Amino acid sequence: MGYFVAATGFAALLLLLLTTYRQVNLQKSLLQLVCVSGAVWAGTTGLQLIYGYPLLFSLVTESLFNGILSLLLLGTIISAERLSEVIKHKLMILCGVIFLVATLEICRLLVPFLHQKVFFFAHLCQAIIGLWFIENLYRRSHRQELQAIKPICLGLGMIYGYNFALYADAFLTNVIAPSFWDGRGWIIATAIPLIVLTTRRLNRWASRVYVSRDVIYHSTLILVAGIYLLAMSIVSFFIKAAGVSWADTAQTIFFALSSLVLASLFLSSPLRRRLKVFIAKHFFANKYEYRQEWITFCASLEHHERSPYDNALAAMRGPFGCTAGLLASMKNGRLQAVSHDGCAAASPEATYLLEHLGLPAIEHDWIIDFEKLKAGYEVPPFSVEHDRLPAPAPFSVLVPVHSDGGFQGVFLLSRPTSTDTVDWEDRDLMHAIGSQLAVYLTMYEANQKLAESQQFDTFNRMSSFLVHDLKNVVAQLQLLSRNAARHKHNPEFIDDAFDTVESAVNRLNNVLSQLRSKRIDADSTQHIEIAPVIAQVCQTRSVQEPCPVFRDLTHEPIRLDANKERFENILNHLIQNAQDATDAQGQVDITLQVTGNHCQIDITDNGHGMSQDFIQHRLFKPFDTTKGNAGMGIGAYDAKNMIEQLGGHVTVQSAPEQGTRFVLAVPLSTRSPQKNPTILKE
Structure with missing residues (x-):
């Protein structure tokens, strides 16, 4: 056999x-x-x-x-x-x-x-x-x-x-x-x-x-019962073998009590449920094809035409075949619906479940099966008023979703069509998907906050640059006002005054244009001659002691492809910084020379100087200033940024009480200067 x-x-x-x-x-x-x-x-x-x-x-x-x-x-x-x-x-x-x-x-x-x-x-x-x-x-x-x-x-x-x-x-x-x-x-x-x-x-x-779970389950019960009865028979045999007068009676009573214990164990619902879960976990292939489920899960998060909340809801519903679902997010201390499909977002059932069961489920990380909860088969680790629970339709399961310091929310799902009852494997999969979606939604909300922060940073940066431009305009007008009393009857001063006003108007129009467009316009490149620009800036900065001294060591015109106005601004700022750091009796020298295929601009002073730690960590850091409210902390940063955009570099040599030397090295323009057209006259 x-x-x-x-x-x-x-x-x-x-x-x-x-x-x-x-x-x-x-x-x-x-x-x-x-x-x-x-x-x-x-x-x-x-x-x-x-x-x-x-x-x-x-x-x-x-x-x-x-x-x-x-x-x-x-x-x-x-x-x-x-x-x-x-x-x-x-x-x-x-x-x-x-x-x-x-x-x-x-x-x-x-x-x-x-x-x-x-x-x-x-x-x-x-x-x-x-x-x-x-x-x-x-x-x-x-x-x-x-x-x-x-x-x-x-x-x-x-x-x-x-x-x-x-x-x-x-x-x-x-x-x-x-x-x-x-x-x-x-x-x-x-x-x-x-x-x-x-x-x-x-x-x-x-x-x-x-192999059928019921077959293995009942076979296991029969096997356990057989082993138990065999053990009890052996014990009763030893009782009878004792040879005392009451051995037969004791054997009968013992066997009856043993049968009662066995029947009690078989009728114990918790024991039967644990046995089913044990058999299913250790002796059977999984209910879900997890490789395919993972591929489908990842694909559901890549639908860019839907919001991330809609993607998350679809990803949670997919494996279980739920026809309806709702996702609620914790905002301002209460759960608010952020996505729903196949159901109303503000239905009385959803509102009650979110208000009374949502937060406890999140705190205890507990998946709630409403049908088992109402029937008394499920005992959550928090108190529930069973008589006030709404009808299970349209929701059957509540799944909490949370991550440490990140997204917190719950899913309300209709009855899963992929299974007759929500068992341990369904719960494990819900937990796994919920953990991934918590990270996904945490990253999404963090990116949203980061985008808002970047918008504020952009606005603040734009404001700082515009204020910097306004300061330059104010400096020009202050210079004009300061010299008006002495030179207002000088025709040349009048011409310079109109030129200054025209320049100020152009700068202010540029500022207004940038404010209207809410962005800083990209620089327009021009073919400029460097020496006249430096000379003009030195003349402008001559209103402050010590007056800058410009020395042109080149033997022919040196040209550069750059935005003239911005180039003037960075030179103006660096020369002003040198003047601010130097006593009135000191020296500020500007030198232009050619080294190889670069033009080199040296701005040297014998002022207070800077430490190497300050140069490395603070000098070129935006919005970091030593002038208090008088400065914006972007001049040196803007100068370094522009020179590097032109393909050059900035070098700083300084020591406390020994002065400072800024070296701006910029590649020379390879374009030939444009000649003025010759007008032939008869």
Whole structure:
């Protein structure tokens, strides 16, 4: 009987493997052949016991099973991808020995030329080879695969160990003991579930083998009940064996009480639920195809035509097939709907659930199944007024979503259509998706705040530059007003005054234009001659002591492609800084010279100077000023920024009380100066 059970087990495993494999490799193909040969071997041996066929038929099929199984074990040990790799391996000689024995046994069926004892010894050697392969498989497996390998090592080790004892006894006595031979069928049948566990756990053999949960659940209950009753029977036997007069009565009472305890355990709903979860978690393929679910989840977050909140709601609803859903975010201490689909955002049911259950669910990270909650099957770690819960429609599940210091909210979902009831696997997947969406929405809201902050930074920066321009205009007008009393009757002063006013008007119009457009316009590049620009700036800064002294060491006009107005501004600022840092009796010198293919502008003073720490950490930092409210802290920053945009660089040499030297090195323009057209006269 045991052999037929084993044959049925191998056939069932083969059927499951054929219907659940999605891709084929060497190990999976060999495993299928092992199931075929195992079913044939067990069936042949069972028929041999019933009809008395020659023993050699069973030995031949057993050798074929051992040979194919040895190929599978060897291929797994060396991680072979093709059969040729197994055949070329040096250990293939052991597999060849087994197939040679099978060949000799087939020949023995046709021509009797070897004694039966030789074949007993050959099968004894097969058992030793099998045990050696099992030991190598376990020893050479990666640490991560040991848990997957253990079941098949135990199962096959049990078969080969039994065979070793069986054939060792047969070799010594020259006959197979009937009890040994009959019991082996049950040993093989017992090993098949262990093989199934490895095929499920090991990636190289993996298949999504599914057996009805109800079948395993009730079988487990029967098995547990049998073990329990057996243990109680043993205890009652010892009670009766005590030999006291009341032993029979005590035995009956003990057995009755034991049955009562067993019935109580079987009727315990928590125990039954825990047993179901345990079986589902440890003995079955997962309900969801997580690779595909992850791909779909990522794709649902990439719909740019929808808001991130809509994407998050779709990502949460997708795996569970929910027809309606709502996402609420914590804002100003209360949950507010930010996305909904298939339901109203402000329905009375949603409002009540968000106000009374949303915050506790977030605090305890608890998924609420409203149907189980109302029925009393679910006891959350916070108080709930069951009589005030609204009807479950349209919502069935509440899923909290939160991250530390980030997004906080809840999903309200309709009844999942992917499952009859929300079990542990659904909850685990909801938690996993919720954790990812919390990070996703936290990043989105952080980016929104960052964008707002950047807009304010841009506005503040624009304001600072505009105020800087206004200061330059005010300085021009102050200079004009200061000299008006002495030179107002001088025609040249009047001409300069109009030029100054015109320049101020142009600057103010530029400021107004930038304020209207809410941005700083890009610089317009001009082909300018440097020396006249420096001379003009020095003349403008002559109103402040010490007056700057300009020395042009070039022998021909030096031109630059830059925005003239901005170039004047940075020179004006750097010269003013030099004047502010120098006493009235000091010196401020500006020198223009050519070094290689660069023009070099030196602004030197003998003022207070700066420390190296200040130069490295504060001089070119925007909005950092040492002038208090009188400065904006952007002059040096703007100068460095412009020179670097032109492809040049700024060098600063300074020391406290030893003066400062600014060196501006800018590439020379490669364009030829435009000549004025010649007008021919008659």
